[in-house]
Amino acid sequence: MPTMADVARSAGVSVATVSHVLNGTRPVLPHTRQAVLEAVEALGYTPNSLARSLVTSRTRSIGLAVSAISNPYFTEILQGVEAAALDAGYSLLIADPHDDPGHELKVVQLLHERRVDGMIVAPSAEPGDLVAYLRRQSVPTVLLDRALGPTGPGGDLLGQGPFDQVCAENSGPMAELVTHLAALGHRRIGLVAGLPGLSTTSERIAGYEQGLAASGLAHDAELVVSGSSESTGAERATAALLALPDAPTALITANNAMTIGALRALRERGLRVPGDIALCCFDDFAWADLFAPRLTAIAQPSREMGAQAVRVLLERLAEPGRAAGTVRLPCIFVHRASCGCPENGPDGGAPASAPADAGSRTEPTSQSEKGTTP
Known part of the structure; x- marks a missing residue:
């Protein structure tokens, strides 16, 4: 098996120069770099990652802890993380914390024990133990999708601390869904909210309230029901909203899993979208264009979020x-069309579960500024 010394002899350079070319640790003249790369290819040299990690104290690996199995939304984020890590020459170790605080801490500890160089984590609704561990161990960490506020769910001081965070805008886009429905004449707009304690939940509720205020609509606490960020919870929440004496005429679901639960509840009651009730969802997903009418949604930059977290x-x-x-x-x-804008048929909408054949029509509008806030 060829060694780095063999590459150096073939290219007519020192072993140190070969190391700089392969590891990017120091600029090398273009013609010298090309000679080294040609020698690597001709000899079939493969760098010894284990040996390099012993010398540099780096494993060139990243730990990723996201609930990709239980939450399909994170699948696209995972794809973005994987592609960006591979481009940078890093391997990826993946663990699913299942949005459970105790399991979350265990999987992060296991990733840390595998000597990953850093971690990307989507924290649970109760991240106190996780945050304490990462701080205590000084693990380079990027929090993904869910940000830390000044306090945790129990009032404990958490703060952003030493952690970078990469998230989508939540409040502004949610407010736009509300104002859009209000502009269509809706005065009773229900919200199936996510799991309490998550920043995405609190930010989307805040956006919902902002949209009501901007539209001159009063806030009614009965119209906001938690769907616990999952399908079954959203089905129950939607049923509760529909059972109100003054039921909503429009509904917003705060993530893709809850959209499925809401549609199930509407179907069981024989309600048509948007003929009987308008429906919008935060979190576009692959199936949103396969319903009739097609679902009006807020699309998050999932893959870009994952790639940005790696960067x-x-x-x-x-x-x-x-x-x-x-x-x-x-x-x-x-x-x-599920919001009630012209695109549905003359009967005022198809059953909530019926599939559609046609492609989607999108009207992209940027919702917020992109940048870094210290």
């Missing part, structure tokens, strides 16, 4: 002392 983590590894920051990525309003 931020690599910046942290290169510059450990810099101040932590939060990157917010803009969402897109995907305008289809």
